[in-house]
Amino acid sequence: MSKPEPKPWILGIHAYQPGKSKSASGKPLVKLSANENPLGTSPAALEALAQARGEAATYPDPDSRALREAIASLHGLDPARVVCGTGSDELLNLAAQGFAGPGDEVLFSRFSFAVYDIAARRCGATPVEAPDRDFGTDVDALLGAVTERTRVVFLANPNNPTGTFLPPSEVARLHAGLPSDVLLVVDEAYGEYVDPALQSAAFALAAAHDNVLVTRTFSKIYGLAAERIGWATGAPSLIDVLNRIRGPFNVTISGQRAALAALGDQDFVRASRIHNAAERARLAEAVAALGNHGLSFSPSEANFLLVHFEGEVTAAQALEALGEAGYAVRHLPGQGLPRSLRITIGKTDDMARVIAALRTLCGEAA
Numbered sequence: 001m002s003k004p005e006p007k008p009w010i011l012g013i014h015a016y017q018p019g020k021s022k023s024a025s026g027k028p029l030v031k032l033s034a035n036e037n038p039l040g041t042s043p044a045a046l047e048a049l050a051q052a053r054g055e056a057a058t059y060p061d062p063d064s065r066a067l068r069e070a071i072a073s074l075h076g077l078d079p080a081r082v083v084c085g086t087g088s089d090e091l092l093n094l095a096a097q098g099f100a101g102p103g104d105e106v107l108f109s110r111f112s113f114a115v116y117d118i119a120a121r122r123c124g125a126t127p128v129e130a131p132d133r134d135f136g137t138d139v140d141a142l143l144g145a146v147t148e149r150t151r152v153v154f155l156a157n158p159n160n161p162t163g164t165f166l167p168p169s170e171v172a173r174l175h176a177g178l179p180s181d182v183l184l185v186v187d188e189a190y191g192e193y194v195d196p197a198l199q200s201a202a203f204a205l206a207a208a209h210d211n212v213l214v215t216r217t218f219s220k221i222y223g224l225a226a227e228r229i230g231w232a233t234g235a236p237s238l239i240d241v242l243n244r245i246r247g248p249f250n251v252t253i254s255g256q257r258a259a260l261a262a263l264g265d266q267d268f269v270r271a272s273r274i275h276n277a278a279e280r281a282r283l284a285e286a287v288a289a290l291g292n293h294g295l296s297f298s299p300s301e302a303n304f305l306l307v308h309f310e311g312e313v314t315a316a317q318a319l320e321a322l323g324e325a326g327y328a329v330r331h332l333p334g335q336g337l338p339r340s341l342r343i344t345i346g347k348t349d350d351m352a353r354v355i356a357a358l359r360t361l362c363g364e365a366a
Helices: 043-055 065-075 087-099 115-122 139-144 168-177 201-208 236-245 253-263 266-289 315-324 348-361
Strands: 082-085 105-109 126-130 150-156 183-187 212-217 230-234 295-298 304-309 330-332 337-344
Touching (some): 065 082, 087 183, 087 230, 087 236, 168 183, 201 212
Antiparallel strands (some): 295 304
């Protein structure tokens, strides 16, 4: 008996694998595997969430108008050039779907966000991976991989899962080298962790050109991962395409209210950025001190550190030791990183215990 057959490009997709939150024995672990904000969520956003519970029977504003206006006000943007989505993941998928399809290519760097490959295959396009440079984006390699079939280029900046950061001048050079009919998507999920002086460069690029889309999320520094709220800005023609194919009520009432309140609490954002920078530096210093055991790290501007294990201590051993200490971190052999662990920056006490576990594993005094 015949049955519905999926499109062949769908069968090429390997479903996204989230980080673990339990050990092999089922023991709950402190999650340092999903890049969540260890400080939680702004009290103002939590209050907004509580107030929205009584409106569960009502459809949300399909245009997220108040939220778009608040985003635009904070970042000096035109609200008509902003679109909201179910996390930035929805918008990344829509960018590929809107501008690429069978016979086209979607380009991204090696060791970048796993969703890019999925987004390309989901619309029938061919994913193309350019070589990296020291676990980060190589602009020349990306430009060298562009063909007449390239339609979308994804750039994660800071990059996930490596944390590397491409300075604004290099992003501008990448854009300048692309054909005008190729869409450059600058994924800034971790953008608020970067030096504030560098945070608006991609917005300026998107404001000046018709082929640049910048995405952001409320899941990371704003601590609203459970609500799935993202947004993008770009030329009116780009926003029009995303609005045509996004879900009509894609951001919930609670999500819109919480994100609006979170935007108004920039003190929480600053505190999160300061905490992250301090604890990330402390972890980096501790890993550097274990260099004689083969440990190193990739410089990070995000809320995690990618730690490499090139000596007698393996990433698999470190993963097990950290699990025994009560912590889940991310091992990514499926993304070509079998010798590395991505460790989310957590609370101060948790980071001290992670460092102690790594030192003990290496035979150093904790």
